[in-house]
Amino acid sequence: MTQTPPFNQRRKRPCPVCSSLESRQLFRQSFQEMSAVAFLNGYDVVICKQCGLGFADDIPRQDVFDRYYQDNSKYEYQHTGGKESESDESRFRAIAETLARSVAAKSSRVLEIGCATGRLLALLRDAGFANVQGLDPSPGCAQAAWDLYKVPVFAGSLFSIPASSNAYDLVISVGVLEHVEDTSKALDCIRAVLSPEGLVYAEVPDGSRYAGRPDAPYQEFSIEHINFFSTVSLSTYSAETAFALFPLVRPSGSRTRTRPAPRRLESSKKPTGLCPSNGMKLQSPVFGATSRNQQAWMPVSGA
Helix, strand or coil: CEECCCHHHCECCCCCCCCCCCEEEEEEEECCCCCCEECCCEEEEEEECCCCCEEEECECCHHHHHHHHHHCCCCCCHHHCCCCCHHHHHHHHHHHHHHHHHCCCCCCCEEEECCCCCHHHHHHHHCCCCCEEEEECCHHHHHHHHHHHCCCEEECCHHHCCCCCCCEEEEEEECCHHHCCCHHHHHHHHHHHEEEEEEEEEEEECHHHHHHCCCCCCCCCCCCCCEECCHHHHHHHHHHCCEEEECCCCCCCCEEEEEECCHHHHCCCCCCCCCCCCCCEEEEEEECCEEEEEEEEEECCCC
16 A cells, blocks of 8 residues: 655645746645555645646655556556547547657657557557557556557556667657656656657646536546646646657547647747747647647757
8 A cells, every 4th residue: 555655755846847936826635545545635736826837736756656556556447358448449549540640650669658558559550650669657557458459568657767779769648747746857757768859749638628527626636637737838848848849740530729829938948949930829639528738749959
């Protein structure tokens, strides 16, 4: 069982995007302790005064979350024999089609972080990407991915990606970054295994649209979701870590919504290639009833 850390192991958290320590509390979210999960009994939901990101404050450090996901994963889908729901299957197929259209070289080495039972990687392999590899903190997920789809998966966290003599050309992170306490180190770890011309595909729930959810407003404020990105804050996050926005070629049937890129991003110090020019829009597709932020990034040269 993952135990609640002593108070002195919890801390005021810097903003996961801009590292500012200035934030405004919205409310205190409390959780009822369960017998198998007792590492977090509540946190403060705050807004960064500098960049506007919403995130969870007064939480344990990253290693506590790593142990939780290793020991208490719910993503083996044991109640369905390892099979994803129809909505997840539809979403994975849309992502696979987007990536197949956007990444021309089917010889690309692909790594998915937090791949669960490997369904998205299996779909990418069916689309022609032969070199696929997964990473998931749960040994059960790693075994299920092989049993179900013959997809190879390392058991480990984002912060322990196995070293490889060949860098990855595409690193996928679907529904992962909203779970990560140390977001700055997360992209450093990804960059370390990414080829110079490689791409990062990132998708997270859209924090600006929680109010439209049937379970609003509290479902997304869980013990697992600790970063609440909007399209703008996700772009700022990649910019602050010197990644440039890469255009995705989306399936013709996907619905998108657009919003103007804010002026503040245009004067950021690092993101030479990320900041859109005047009039360019950032897009995030909507699959079914759940809006997701969906972006691809590439490293800024010399950063």
